[in-house]
Amino acid sequence: MGTWVPSQRGRRPVRSRRKGDDVGLFRRRPKRDGQDAPRDPEFPYLSADEGARFRSLVREAFAEQGLEVTVYADVVADSAGRRFGLTNLATLLHHDDRGSRCWPELVRHHVGTVLRTMAEPSALDTLSVEQIRSQLYPRVVGEDGFDPGKFGYARPVAPGLHEILALDLPESVMMLTDDALQPLGDLRYLREQALYNLRGLPIEGHETVRGDGGTRFDVVLGESFYTASRVLTLGSVVRETTGAELTPDGALVAVPFRHQLAFHAIRDATVVPALNAMAAFAAAGYTDAPGAISPCVYWWREGRMTRLSDRDEAGQGLRITVDEEFQAVLERLVGDV
Template sequence: MRFFRRTRRRIRDRQVEVSGRPVDDVDLDSLLALVADSLGYESTFAADGATLLLSGPREFSVRLTGLRREAARRTREDWPMLVSEHLAHAVAVVDEPLDACDLGQVRPLLRVRVFLADEIEGARVVGRHLSSDLVEVLTVGYGGAVRPVRPEEAGCWPIPAAQALDLALRNARDDERLSVSRRDLGGVAAWQLDGPTAGATAHLRHLDDYLPVPDDGVLVAVPAPGTLLVHPVEGIGVVRAIERMRLHAQREVDGREDGLSPQVYWWRDGRLTLIRADVIAQDGQVRLVVAPPPEFARLLAAIAARPPR
Protein backbone atom coordinates (compact mmCIF):
# COMPACT_ATOMS: atom_id res chain seq x y z
CA MET A 1 0.00 0.00 0.00
CA ARG A 2 2.85 2.39 0.78
CA PHE A 3 4.35 1.63 -2.64
CA PHE A 4 1.13 2.70 -4.41
CA ARG A 5 0.80 5.83 -2.30
CA ARG A 6 4.40 6.78 -3.07
CA THR A 7 3.80 6.09 -6.76
CA ARG A 8 0.68 8.29 -6.86
CA ARG A 9 2.55 11.00 -5.00
CA ARG A 10 5.43 10.85 -7.51
CA ILE A 11 2.99 11.04 -10.44
CA ARG A 12 1.22 14.01 -8.89
CA ASP A 13 4.52 15.76 -8.11
CA ARG A 14 5.58 15.21 -11.71
CA GLN A 15 2.30 16.74 -12.92
CA VAL A 16 2.87 19.75 -10.70
CA GLU A 17 6.43 20.11 -11.98
CA VAL A 18 5.35 19.94 -15.63
CA SER A 19 2.30 22.22 -15.33
CA GLY A 20 3.78 24.70 -12.89
CA ARG A 21 0.41 24.84 -11.13
CA PRO A 22 -0.32 24.55 -7.40
CA VAL A 23 -0.67 21.07 -5.90
CA ASP A 24 -4.29 21.73 -4.87
CA ASP A 25 -5.27 22.64 -8.44
CA VAL A 26 -3.66 19.50 -9.83
CA ASP A 27 -5.38 17.33 -7.22
CA LEU A 28 -8.73 18.97 -7.97
CA ASP A 29 -8.18 18.42 -11.70
CA SER A 30 -7.53 14.74 -11.10
CA LEU A 31 -10.77 14.47 -9.19
CA LEU A 32 -12.65 16.37 -11.91
CA ALA A 33 -11.31 14.03 -14.58
CA LEU A 34 -12.29 10.99 -12.52
CA VAL A 35 -15.86 12.24 -11.95
CA ALA A 36 -16.22 13.31 -15.60
CA ASP A 37 -15.21 9.82 -16.68
CA SER A 38 -17.82 8.29 -14.37
CA LEU A 39 -20.43 10.48 -16.10
CA GLY A 40 -19.33 9.24 -19.52
CA TYR A 41 -17.27 12.27 -20.59
CA GLU A 42 -13.69 12.81 -21.63
CA SER A 43 -12.13 15.90 -20.07
CA THR A 44 -9.75 18.49 -21.47
CA PHE A 45 -8.54 21.32 -19.25
CA ALA A 46 -7.72 24.80 -20.49
CA ALA A 47 -4.08 25.76 -20.00
CA ASP A 48 -4.98 28.23 -17.24
CA GLY A 49 -7.30 25.75 -15.52
CA ALA A 50 -10.28 28.12 -15.75
CA THR A 51 -12.47 25.82 -17.86
CA LEU A 52 -12.99 22.15 -18.52
CA LEU A 53 -14.16 20.85 -21.90
CA LEU A 54 -16.36 17.77 -21.58
CA SER A 55 -16.73 15.54 -24.63
CA GLY A 56 -19.17 12.65 -24.73
CA PRO A 57 -22.96 12.56 -25.05
CA ARG A 58 -22.67 16.35 -25.43
CA GLU A 59 -19.71 18.68 -25.82
CA PHE A 60 -19.64 21.75 -23.62
CA SER A 61 -17.37 23.76 -21.34
CA VAL A 62 -17.59 23.98 -17.57
CA ARG A 63 -16.23 27.01 -15.74
CA LEU A 64 -13.98 26.12 -12.80
CA THR A 65 -13.05 29.48 -11.25
CA GLY A 66 -15.90 29.42 -8.75
CA LEU A 67 -15.35 25.75 -7.98
CA ARG A 68 -11.69 26.34 -7.18
CA ARG A 69 -12.60 29.22 -4.85
CA GLU A 70 -15.20 27.09 -3.10
CA ALA A 71 -12.76 24.17 -2.78
CA ALA A 72 -10.18 26.49 -1.20
CA ARG A 73 -12.69 27.29 1.56
CA ARG A 74 -13.53 23.67 2.33
CA THR A 75 -11.63 20.64 3.59
CA ARG A 76 -10.34 18.06 1.15
CA GLU A 77 -12.83 15.57 2.54
CA ASP A 78 -15.56 17.72 0.98
CA TRP A 79 -13.97 17.81 -2.48
CA PRO A 80 -15.45 14.57 -3.91
CA MET A 81 -19.00 15.70 -3.10
CA LEU A 82 -18.26 19.25 -4.26
CA VAL A 83 -16.87 18.10 -7.62
CA SER A 84 -19.60 15.50 -8.16
CA GLU A 85 -22.36 18.04 -7.52
CA HIS A 86 -20.66 20.68 -9.67
CA LEU A 87 -20.33 18.45 -12.74
CA ALA A 88 -23.77 16.90 -12.27
CA HIS A 89 -25.25 20.41 -12.11
CA ALA A 90 -23.29 21.47 -15.20
CA VAL A 91 -24.76 18.54 -17.13
CA ALA A 92 -28.27 19.29 -15.85
CA VAL A 93 -28.24 22.97 -16.92
CA VAL A 94 -26.35 22.59 -20.19
CA ASP A 95 -29.47 23.62 -22.15
CA GLU A 96 -30.10 26.80 -20.17
CA PRO A 97 -29.97 29.81 -22.53
CA LEU A 98 -27.66 31.79 -20.23
CA ASP A 99 -24.42 30.99 -18.47
CA ALA A 100 -25.01 31.59 -14.75
CA CYS A 101 -21.24 32.00 -14.25
CA ASP A 102 -21.31 35.09 -16.49
CA LEU A 103 -22.54 37.99 -14.35
CA GLY A 104 -22.93 40.19 -17.43
CA GLN A 105 -25.51 37.78 -18.83
CA VAL A 106 -27.51 37.04 -15.70
CA ARG A 107 -27.31 40.38 -13.86
CA PRO A 108 -30.86 41.53 -14.81
CA LEU A 109 -32.28 38.08 -13.95
CA LEU A 110 -31.02 37.97 -10.38
CA ARG A 111 -33.71 38.02 -7.71
CA VAL A 112 -34.09 37.03 -4.06
CA ARG A 113 -36.62 34.51 -2.80
CA VAL A 114 -37.28 33.77 0.85
CA PHE A 115 -37.33 30.23 2.25
CA LEU A 116 -37.78 28.76 5.70
CA ALA A 117 -34.34 28.02 7.10
CA ASP A 118 -35.33 24.44 7.93
CA GLU A 119 -36.32 23.78 4.31
CA ILE A 120 -32.90 24.59 2.89
CA GLU A 121 -30.70 23.24 5.67
CA GLY A 122 -27.67 21.66 4.01
CA ALA A 123 -28.61 22.95 0.54
CA ARG A 124 -25.85 24.56 -1.52
CA VAL A 125 -27.26 28.03 -2.09
CA VAL A 126 -26.14 31.64 -1.83
CA GLY A 127 -28.15 33.37 0.87
CA ARG A 128 -28.36 35.18 4.18
CA HIS A 129 -30.74 35.19 7.12
CA LEU A 130 -33.59 37.71 6.91
CA SER A 131 -34.75 36.60 10.37
CA SER A 132 -33.92 33.70 12.65
CA ASP A 133 -36.15 31.37 10.61
CA LEU A 134 -36.24 32.98 7.15
CA VAL A 135 -33.39 33.01 4.61
CA GLU A 136 -33.01 35.21 1.53
CA VAL A 137 -31.74 33.00 -1.30
CA LEU A 138 -30.20 34.35 -4.50
CA THR A 139 -32.01 33.09 -7.61
CA VAL A 140 -31.58 33.44 -11.36
CA GLY A 141 -34.07 33.04 -14.19
CA TYR A 142 -37.46 34.25 -15.29
CA GLY A 143 -41.03 32.97 -15.39
CA GLY A 144 -41.19 29.33 -14.38
CA ALA A 145 -37.47 28.81 -15.01
CA VAL A 146 -36.18 30.28 -11.73
CA ARG A 147 -33.64 28.40 -9.62
CA PRO A 148 -31.18 29.13 -6.80
CA VAL A 149 -27.67 30.22 -7.72
CA ARG A 150 -25.01 27.78 -6.56
CA PRO A 151 -21.96 29.07 -4.62
CA GLU A 152 -19.61 27.86 -7.38
CA GLU A 153 -21.53 29.95 -9.92
CA ALA A 154 -21.49 33.10 -7.78
CA GLY A 155 -17.81 32.39 -7.13
CA CYS A 156 -17.11 33.15 -10.79
CA TRP A 157 -18.35 36.71 -10.44
CA PRO A 158 -16.16 39.75 -9.75
CA ILE A 159 -18.35 40.79 -6.79
CA PRO A 160 -18.89 39.13 -3.37
CA ALA A 161 -22.06 37.22 -2.56
CA ALA A 162 -23.44 39.97 -0.30
CA GLN A 163 -23.17 42.49 -3.12
CA ALA A 164 -24.88 40.06 -5.51
CA LEU A 165 -27.78 39.72 -3.06
CA ASP A 166 -28.08 43.51 -2.83
CA LEU A 167 -28.08 43.67 -6.64
CA ALA A 168 -30.90 41.13 -6.76
CA LEU A 169 -32.92 43.19 -4.26
CA ARG A 170 -32.46 46.31 -6.39
CA ASN A 171 -33.62 44.41 -9.47
CA ALA A 172 -36.83 43.45 -7.70
CA ARG A 173 -37.45 46.98 -6.48
CA ASP A 174 -36.77 48.59 -9.85
CA ASP A 175 -38.55 46.06 -12.08
CA GLU A 176 -41.53 44.96 -9.98
CA ARG A 177 -44.28 46.88 -8.23
CA LEU A 178 -46.48 45.41 -5.52
CA SER A 179 -50.22 46.02 -5.44
CA VAL A 180 -51.62 47.34 -2.15
CA SER A 181 -55.05 46.58 -0.70
CA ARG A 182 -56.70 46.97 2.69
CA ARG A 183 -57.71 43.93 4.74
CA ASP A 184 -59.99 43.59 7.76
CA LEU A 185 -58.72 40.81 10.00
CA GLY A 186 -61.56 40.44 12.46
CA GLY A 187 -61.61 44.10 13.38
CA VAL A 188 -57.88 44.67 12.85
CA ALA A 189 -56.98 46.78 9.82
CA ALA A 190 -54.01 45.67 7.74
CA TRP A 191 -52.45 46.24 4.35
CA GLN A 192 -51.83 43.37 1.97
CA LEU A 193 -49.06 43.74 -0.60
CA ASP A 194 -48.95 41.29 -3.50
CA GLY A 195 -46.43 40.85 -6.29
CA PRO A 196 -46.40 38.98 -9.61
CA THR A 197 -43.32 36.98 -8.61
CA ALA A 198 -42.09 35.23 -5.47
CA GLY A 199 -39.98 38.13 -4.21
CA ALA A 200 -42.39 40.37 -2.29
CA THR A 201 -40.05 40.43 0.73
CA ALA A 202 -37.47 42.25 -1.39
CA HIS A 203 -39.68 45.34 -0.97
CA LEU A 204 -39.51 45.31 2.83
CA ARG A 205 -36.52 47.64 2.77
CA HIS A 206 -38.57 50.15 0.78
CA LEU A 207 -41.89 49.65 2.53
CA ASP A 208 -42.34 53.39 2.92
CA ASP A 209 -42.68 53.60 -0.88
CA TYR A 210 -46.05 51.88 -0.41
CA LEU A 211 -47.44 53.03 2.95
CA PRO A 212 -46.55 55.09 6.02
CA VAL A 213 -44.11 53.32 8.36
CA PRO A 214 -44.21 54.61 11.96
CA ASP A 215 -41.06 55.03 14.06
CA ASP A 216 -41.87 51.85 15.99
CA GLY A 217 -42.04 49.86 12.78
CA VAL A 218 -44.69 47.45 11.54
CA LEU A 219 -45.89 43.91 12.06
CA VAL A 220 -45.34 41.73 9.01
CA ALA A 221 -46.63 38.31 8.02
CA VAL A 222 -45.30 36.43 4.98
CA PRO A 223 -47.85 33.69 4.29
CA ALA A 224 -46.58 33.25 0.72
CA PRO A 225 -43.42 34.30 -1.15
CA GLY A 226 -45.38 36.89 -3.17
CA THR A 227 -47.46 38.30 -0.30
CA LEU A 228 -46.84 40.62 2.63
CA LEU A 229 -49.40 41.42 5.31
CA VAL A 230 -48.57 44.62 7.22
CA HIS A 231 -49.96 46.35 10.33
CA PRO A 232 -48.41 49.53 11.82
CA VAL A 233 -47.10 49.43 15.39
CA GLU A 234 -48.88 52.49 16.73
CA GLY A 235 -50.63 51.49 19.95
CA ILE A 236 -51.41 48.71 22.38
CA GLY A 237 -53.86 47.33 19.82
CA VAL A 238 -50.81 45.76 18.25
CA VAL A 239 -51.22 42.85 20.69
CA ARG A 240 -54.56 41.94 19.15
CA ALA A 241 -53.09 42.47 15.70
CA ILE A 242 -50.45 39.80 16.39
CA GLU A 243 -53.19 37.30 17.18
CA ARG A 244 -55.29 38.15 14.12
CA MET A 245 -52.33 38.16 11.74
CA ARG A 246 -50.96 34.90 13.12
CA LEU A 247 -54.25 33.05 12.68
CA HIS A 248 -54.82 34.56 9.22
CA ALA A 249 -51.31 33.62 8.11
CA GLN A 250 -51.83 30.07 9.38
CA ARG A 251 -54.99 29.70 7.30
CA GLU A 252 -53.22 31.09 4.24
CA VAL A 253 -50.26 28.76 4.61
CA ASP A 254 -52.51 25.74 5.15
CA GLY A 255 -54.58 26.58 2.08
CA ARG A 256 -51.76 27.20 -0.41
CA GLU A 257 -49.23 25.00 -2.14
CA ASP A 258 -46.68 27.80 -1.96
CA GLY A 259 -47.34 28.67 1.69
CA LEU A 260 -44.30 30.15 3.43
CA SER A 261 -44.54 31.15 7.10
CA PRO A 262 -47.52 31.34 9.48
CA GLN A 263 -45.54 33.47 11.96
CA VAL A 264 -45.64 37.22 12.59
CA TYR A 265 -42.54 39.42 12.46
CA TRP A 266 -41.53 42.90 13.56
CA TRP A 267 -39.89 45.10 10.92
CA ARG A 268 -37.99 48.13 12.17
CA ASP A 269 -34.77 49.87 11.15
CA GLY A 270 -34.04 47.35 8.41
CA ARG A 271 -34.38 44.28 10.66
CA LEU A 272 -37.01 41.55 10.63
CA THR A 273 -37.49 39.93 14.05
CA LEU A 274 -39.61 36.86 14.72
CA ILE A 275 -42.44 37.30 17.25
CA ARG A 276 -42.99 33.64 17.93
CA ALA A 277 -46.63 32.69 18.46
CA ASP A 278 -47.65 29.04 18.74
CA VAL A 279 -51.15 27.67 18.33
CA ILE A 280 -51.69 25.24 21.22
CA ALA A 281 -54.56 22.73 21.38
CA GLN A 282 -55.31 21.58 24.91
CA ASP A 283 -58.39 20.11 26.59
CA GLY A 284 -60.44 20.65 23.47
CA GLN A 285 -59.54 24.34 23.28
CA VAL A 286 -57.17 26.20 21.00
CA ARG A 287 -55.14 29.12 22.30
CA LEU A 288 -52.30 31.27 21.04
CA VAL A 289 -49.13 31.48 23.11
CA VAL A 290 -47.04 34.52 22.14
CA ALA A 291 -43.36 34.76 23.10
CA PRO A 292 -42.18 38.21 21.98
CA PRO A 293 -38.43 38.88 21.80
CA PRO A 294 -37.09 41.06 24.65
CA GLU A 295 -36.73 44.20 22.54
CA PHE A 296 -40.34 43.98 21.34
CA ALA A 297 -41.57 43.21 24.88
CA ARG A 298 -39.86 46.41 26.09
CA LEU A 299 -41.54 48.34 23.28
CA LEU A 300 -44.95 46.96 24.31
CA ALA A 301 -44.31 48.05 27.90
CA ALA A 302 -43.35 51.54 26.69
CA ILE A 303 -46.47 51.75 24.51
CA ALA A 304 -48.68 50.68 27.42
CA ALA A 305 -47.14 53.43 29.60
CA ARG A 306 -47.79 56.19 27.08
CA PRO A 307 -50.66 58.56 27.86
CA PRO A 308 -53.68 58.07 25.59
CA ARG A 309 -53.86 60.38 22.63
Protein backbone atom coordinates (compact mmCIF):
# COMPACT_ATOMS: atom_id res chain seq x y z
CA MET A 1 0.00 0.00 0.00
CA GLY A 2 0.95 3.64 -0.24
CA THR A 3 1.42 6.31 2.38
CA TRP A 4 -1.13 9.13 2.26
CA VAL A 5 -0.37 12.82 2.78
CA PRO A 6 -3.27 15.36 2.63
CA SER A 7 -2.25 17.97 0.10
CA GLN A 8 -4.18 21.00 1.40
CA ARG A 9 -4.25 22.43 -2.11
CA GLY A 10 -5.38 26.01 -2.32
CA ARG A 11 -4.35 26.65 1.29
CA ARG A 12 -0.83 27.95 0.80
CA PRO A 13 -0.84 31.00 -1.50
CA VAL A 14 2.34 32.07 -3.22
CA ARG A 15 2.91 35.66 -2.22
CA SER A 16 4.71 38.33 -4.19
CA ARG A 17 7.72 39.72 -2.35
CA ARG A 18 7.61 43.42 -1.48
CA LYS A 19 10.70 45.54 -2.03
CA GLY A 20 13.07 45.05 0.88
CA ASP A 21 11.19 41.98 2.06
CA ASP A 22 13.85 39.33 1.49
CA VAL A 23 13.43 38.31 5.11
CA GLY A 24 9.86 37.26 4.31
CA LEU A 25 11.28 34.39 2.30
CA PHE A 26 13.06 33.13 5.38
CA ARG A 27 10.10 33.14 7.74
CA ARG A 28 6.56 34.44 7.77
CA ARG A 29 5.53 36.23 10.97
CA PRO A 30 1.77 36.49 11.46
CA LYS A 31 0.73 38.48 14.52
CA ARG A 32 0.39 36.04 17.39
CA ASP A 33 1.79 35.49 20.87
CA GLY A 34 5.24 36.99 21.27
CA GLN A 35 8.43 34.97 21.59
CA ASP A 36 8.58 35.87 25.27
CA ALA A 37 5.47 33.77 25.92
CA PRO A 38 6.05 30.21 27.20
CA ARG A 39 6.61 27.87 24.25
CA ASP A 40 4.85 24.66 23.31
CA PRO A 41 7.30 21.80 24.09
CA GLU A 42 6.52 19.87 20.88
CA PHE A 43 6.04 22.77 18.44
CA PRO A 44 8.22 25.63 19.76
CA TYR A 45 7.08 27.99 17.01
CA LEU A 46 3.72 27.99 18.85
CA SER A 47 3.25 29.42 22.30
CA ALA A 48 2.01 27.09 25.03
CA ASP A 49 -1.44 28.68 24.82
CA GLU A 50 -1.48 28.40 21.02
CA GLY A 51 -0.47 24.74 21.24
CA ALA A 52 -3.29 24.02 23.67
CA ARG A 53 -5.81 25.79 21.44
CA PHE A 54 -4.51 23.97 18.37
CA ARG A 55 -4.98 20.54 19.96
CA SER A 56 -8.42 21.50 21.21
CA LEU A 57 -9.42 22.49 17.67
CA VAL A 58 -8.14 19.16 16.36
CA ARG A 59 -10.19 17.22 18.91
CA GLU A 60 -13.31 19.27 18.05
CA ALA A 61 -12.80 18.76 14.30
CA PHE A 62 -12.61 14.99 14.70
CA ALA A 63 -15.68 15.05 16.96
CA GLU A 64 -17.61 16.97 14.28
CA GLN A 65 -16.80 14.07 11.97
CA GLY A 66 -18.19 11.61 14.53
CA LEU A 67 -14.81 10.35 15.69
CA GLU A 68 -13.53 10.62 19.27
CA VAL A 69 -9.75 10.79 19.51
CA THR A 70 -7.12 10.90 22.21
CA VAL A 71 -4.81 13.85 21.74
CA TYR A 72 -1.10 13.49 22.43
CA ALA A 73 1.72 15.99 21.94
CA ASP A 74 2.29 15.35 18.22
CA VAL A 75 -0.41 12.83 17.20
CA VAL A 76 -4.01 11.90 17.84
CA ALA A 77 -5.28 8.31 18.01
CA ASP A 78 -8.75 6.80 17.67
CA SER A 79 -10.19 3.70 19.33
CA ALA A 80 -9.19 1.56 16.32
CA GLY A 81 -5.55 2.40 16.85
CA ARG A 82 -5.21 4.69 13.85
CA ARG A 83 -2.79 7.55 14.44
CA PHE A 84 -2.86 10.96 12.77
CA GLY A 85 0.26 13.12 12.93
CA LEU A 86 -0.05 16.80 13.84
CA THR A 87 3.31 18.20 12.71
CA ASN A 88 2.38 19.26 9.18
CA LEU A 89 -0.90 20.80 10.34
CA ALA A 90 0.81 22.71 13.14
CA THR A 91 3.38 24.22 10.77
CA LEU A 92 0.67 24.98 8.20
CA LEU A 93 -1.21 27.02 10.80
CA HIS A 94 1.98 28.68 11.98
CA HIS A 95 2.73 29.99 8.50
CA ASP A 96 -0.71 31.23 7.51
CA ASP A 97 -0.62 35.02 7.10
CA ARG A 98 -4.07 35.46 8.62
CA GLY A 99 -2.99 34.38 12.07
CA SER A 100 -4.96 32.28 14.51
CA ARG A 101 -8.38 33.53 13.38
CA CYS A 102 -8.20 31.12 10.42
CA TRP A 103 -7.18 28.10 12.47
CA PRO A 104 -10.66 26.56 12.96
CA GLU A 105 -11.27 26.58 9.19
CA LEU A 106 -7.86 25.10 8.38
CA VAL A 107 -8.12 22.38 11.02
CA ARG A 108 -11.62 21.34 9.88
CA HIS A 109 -10.48 21.24 6.26
CA HIS A 110 -7.41 19.15 7.10
CA VAL A 111 -9.27 16.65 9.28
CA GLY A 112 -12.07 16.34 6.73
CA THR A 113 -9.57 15.68 3.95
CA VAL A 114 -7.75 13.02 5.97
CA LEU A 115 -10.90 11.13 6.89
CA ARG A 116 -12.44 11.43 3.45
CA THR A 117 -9.29 10.11 1.82
CA MET A 118 -9.12 7.16 4.19
CA ALA A 119 -12.77 6.26 3.55
CA GLU A 120 -12.46 6.22 -0.23
CA PRO A 121 -11.27 3.17 -2.20
CA SER A 122 -7.54 3.19 -2.87
CA ALA A 123 -6.59 4.94 -6.09
CA LEU A 124 -4.34 1.96 -6.79
CA ASP A 125 -7.51 -0.15 -7.09
CA THR A 126 -9.63 2.33 -9.07
CA LEU A 127 -7.20 3.90 -11.54
CA SER A 128 -5.79 2.14 -14.59
CA VAL A 129 -2.06 1.58 -14.83
CA GLU A 130 -1.92 4.23 -17.57
CA GLN A 131 -3.69 6.79 -15.35
CA ILE A 132 -1.39 6.03 -12.45
CA ARG A 133 1.70 6.50 -14.61
CA SER A 134 0.39 9.83 -15.89
CA GLN A 135 0.03 11.06 -12.28
CA LEU A 136 3.39 9.84 -11.00
CA TYR A 137 5.95 12.36 -9.69
CA PRO A 138 9.28 12.02 -7.92
CA ARG A 139 9.42 13.26 -4.34
CA VAL A 140 12.64 14.25 -2.62
CA VAL A 141 12.25 13.53 1.09
CA GLY A 142 14.49 13.87 4.13
CA GLU A 143 15.34 11.42 6.87
CA ASP A 144 12.47 12.36 9.19
CA GLY A 145 9.58 9.96 8.72
CA PHE A 146 11.40 8.03 6.01
CA ASP A 147 11.02 4.27 6.50
CA PRO A 148 13.61 2.32 4.45
CA GLY A 149 11.69 -0.86 5.20
CA LYS A 150 8.73 0.39 3.14
CA PHE A 151 10.71 2.27 0.48
CA GLY A 152 13.51 -0.14 -0.32
CA TYR A 153 13.55 1.10 -3.93
CA ALA A 154 14.29 4.69 -2.86
CA ARG A 155 17.22 6.29 -4.68
CA PRO A 156 19.80 8.14 -2.54
CA VAL A 157 20.05 11.72 -3.81
CA ALA A 158 22.53 13.08 -1.28
CA PRO A 159 23.39 12.55 2.39
CA GLY A 160 20.04 12.78 4.19
CA LEU A 161 17.96 12.92 0.98
CA HIS A 162 16.02 10.20 -0.84
CA GLU A 163 13.98 10.12 -4.03
CA ILE A 164 10.73 8.16 -3.96
CA LEU A 165 7.71 8.05 -6.27
CA ALA A 166 4.34 9.60 -5.43
CA LEU A 167 0.88 9.43 -6.95
CA ASP A 168 -0.72 12.85 -7.29
CA LEU A 169 -4.47 12.87 -6.51
CA PRO A 170 -7.05 15.68 -6.32
CA GLU A 171 -6.96 16.00 -2.52
CA SER A 172 -3.91 14.05 -1.49
CA VAL A 173 -0.47 12.78 -2.37
CA MET A 174 0.17 9.06 -2.05
CA MET A 175 3.81 8.10 -1.50
CA LEU A 176 4.23 4.70 -3.10
CA THR A 177 5.79 1.88 -1.12
CA ASP A 178 7.53 -1.20 -2.51
CA ASP A 179 4.27 -3.16 -2.45
CA ALA A 180 2.38 -0.41 -4.27
CA LEU A 181 4.95 -0.16 -7.07
CA GLN A 182 5.31 -3.85 -7.74
CA PRO A 183 2.25 -4.19 -10.06
CA LEU A 184 3.05 -1.02 -12.01
CA GLY A 185 5.99 -2.26 -14.05
CA ASP A 186 9.69 -1.59 -14.43
CA LEU A 187 11.05 0.86 -11.85
CA ARG A 188 13.40 2.58 -14.30
CA TYR A 189 10.52 3.27 -16.68
CA LEU A 190 8.33 4.53 -13.83
CA ARG A 191 11.02 6.95 -12.70
CA GLU A 192 11.54 8.24 -16.24
CA GLN A 193 7.78 8.80 -16.52
CA ALA A 194 7.72 10.60 -13.16
CA LEU A 195 10.58 12.91 -14.20
CA TYR A 196 8.81 13.63 -17.49
CA ASN A 197 5.70 14.61 -15.55
CA LEU A 198 7.76 16.79 -13.20
CA ARG A 199 9.31 18.71 -16.10
CA GLY A 200 5.81 19.43 -17.38
CA LEU A 201 4.74 21.27 -14.23
CA PRO A 202 4.70 25.08 -14.40
CA ILE A 203 7.00 27.09 -12.17
CA GLU A 204 4.57 28.87 -9.89
CA GLY A 205 6.83 31.49 -8.33
CA HIS A 206 10.41 32.73 -8.61
CA GLU A 207 12.13 35.17 -6.29
CA THR A 208 15.68 36.56 -6.18
CA VAL A 209 17.26 37.21 -2.79
CA ARG A 210 19.94 39.89 -2.75
CA GLY A 211 22.07 41.06 0.15
CA ASP A 212 25.31 42.68 1.17
CA GLY A 213 28.62 41.75 -0.42
CA GLY A 214 27.07 40.69 -3.70
CA THR A 215 24.95 37.97 -2.09
CA ARG A 216 22.44 36.62 -4.56
CA PHE A 217 20.48 33.41 -4.88
CA ASP A 218 17.20 32.37 -6.46
CA VAL A 219 14.19 30.70 -4.89
CA VAL A 220 11.52 28.70 -6.72
CA LEU A 221 8.40 28.41 -4.59
CA GLY A 222 4.85 27.20 -5.04
CA GLU A 223 1.82 25.25 -3.90
CA SER A 224 3.01 22.06 -5.55
CA PHE A 225 4.21 19.26 -3.28
CA TYR A 226 6.94 18.70 -5.91
CA THR A 227 8.49 22.19 -5.89
CA ALA A 228 11.59 21.16 -3.92
CA SER A 229 11.82 17.96 -5.96
CA ARG A 230 12.62 20.07 -9.02
CA VAL A 231 16.23 19.86 -7.82
CA LEU A 232 16.17 16.59 -9.81
CA THR A 233 15.77 18.65 -13.00
CA LEU A 234 17.85 21.63 -11.88
CA GLY A 235 19.36 22.45 -15.25
CA SER A 236 15.98 23.07 -16.86
CA VAL A 237 14.78 25.01 -13.78
CA VAL A 238 17.77 27.37 -13.94
CA ARG A 239 17.31 27.80 -17.67
CA GLU A 240 13.60 28.58 -17.33
CA THR A 241 13.96 31.03 -14.42
CA THR A 242 17.19 32.84 -15.31
CA GLY A 243 17.61 32.26 -19.04
CA ALA A 244 21.16 30.99 -18.49
CA GLU A 245 22.85 27.60 -18.54
CA LEU A 246 24.78 26.18 -15.61
CA THR A 247 28.55 26.01 -15.96
CA PRO A 248 30.51 22.82 -15.22
CA ASP A 249 30.95 24.18 -11.66
CA GLY A 250 27.23 23.61 -11.10
CA ALA A 251 25.25 25.32 -8.37
CA LEU A 252 24.58 25.61 -4.67
CA VAL A 253 21.14 24.20 -3.85
CA ALA A 254 18.89 23.93 -0.80
CA VAL A 255 15.55 22.16 -0.30
CA PRO A 256 14.44 23.31 3.17
CA PHE A 257 10.85 22.15 2.70
CA ARG A 258 8.61 20.78 -0.02
CA HIS A 259 7.41 24.16 -1.30
CA GLN A 260 10.86 25.73 -1.88
CA LEU A 261 13.97 25.14 -3.95
CA ALA A 262 16.84 27.60 -3.60
CA PHE A 263 19.85 27.75 -5.92
CA HIS A 264 22.88 29.86 -6.77
CA ALA A 265 24.52 29.23 -10.13
CA ILE A 266 28.28 29.12 -9.46
CA ARG A 267 30.12 31.51 -11.76
CA ASP A 268 32.35 33.79 -9.68
CA ALA A 269 33.45 34.84 -6.18
CA THR A 270 29.87 35.55 -5.08
CA VAL A 271 29.64 31.83 -4.32
CA VAL A 272 31.09 32.50 -0.84
CA PRO A 273 28.50 35.00 0.45
CA ALA A 274 25.79 32.98 -1.30
CA LEU A 275 26.83 29.84 0.57
CA ASN A 276 26.70 31.63 3.91
CA ALA A 277 23.33 33.21 3.19
CA MET A 278 21.81 30.01 1.85
CA ALA A 279 22.97 28.07 4.91
CA ALA A 280 20.98 30.42 7.15
CA PHE A 281 18.05 30.36 4.71
CA ALA A 282 17.86 26.57 4.58
CA ALA A 283 18.14 26.15 8.35
CA ALA A 284 15.38 28.69 8.99
CA GLY A 285 13.02 27.21 6.40
CA TYR A 286 13.58 23.69 7.66
CA THR A 287 12.91 24.54 11.28
CA ASP A 288 9.28 25.63 11.12
CA ALA A 289 7.84 24.93 7.69
CA PRO A 290 5.36 22.23 6.64
CA GLY A 291 6.94 19.32 4.80
CA ALA A 292 10.47 19.88 6.10
CA ILE A 293 13.17 18.18 4.01
CA SER A 294 16.68 19.35 4.86
CA PRO A 295 18.44 22.21 6.72
CA CYS A 296 21.55 21.77 4.54
CA VAL A 297 23.10 23.40 1.48
CA TYR A 298 24.46 21.09 -1.21
CA TRP A 299 26.84 21.46 -4.12
CA TRP A 300 25.10 20.24 -7.27
CA ARG A 301 26.99 19.40 -10.42
CA GLU A 302 25.83 17.11 -13.20
CA GLY A 303 23.17 15.63 -10.96
CA ARG A 304 25.52 14.76 -8.07
CA MET A 305 24.99 16.49 -4.73
CA THR A 306 27.55 16.98 -1.96
CA ARG A 307 26.56 18.36 1.43
CA LEU A 308 28.30 21.61 2.37
CA SER A 309 26.41 22.90 5.41
CA ASP A 310 24.67 21.33 8.36
CA ARG A 311 23.56 22.13 11.88
CA ASP A 312 26.23 21.68 14.54
CA GLU A 313 26.13 18.74 16.91
CA ALA A 314 24.23 20.76 19.51
CA GLY A 315 21.66 21.79 16.91
CA GLN A 316 22.09 25.44 17.89
CA GLY A 317 24.22 26.78 15.04
CA LEU A 318 25.49 26.15 11.55
CA ARG A 319 28.71 24.66 10.26
CA ILE A 320 30.07 24.71 6.72
CA THR A 321 32.44 21.98 5.58
CA VAL A 322 33.91 21.68 2.08
CA ASP A 323 35.79 18.80 0.52
CA GLU A 324 38.95 19.07 -1.57
CA GLU A 325 37.02 19.18 -4.83
CA PHE A 326 34.86 22.13 -3.79
CA GLN A 327 37.85 23.80 -2.16
CA ALA A 328 39.61 23.72 -5.53
CA VAL A 329 36.62 25.45 -7.13
CA LEU A 330 36.69 28.16 -4.44
CA GLU A 331 40.42 28.74 -4.87
CA ARG A 332 40.01 29.07 -8.62
CA LEU A 333 37.11 31.54 -8.33
CA VAL A 334 38.01 33.42 -5.16
CA GLY A 335 41.70 32.89 -4.54
CA ASP A 336 43.35 31.40 -1.48
CA VAL A 337 40.46 30.64 0.90
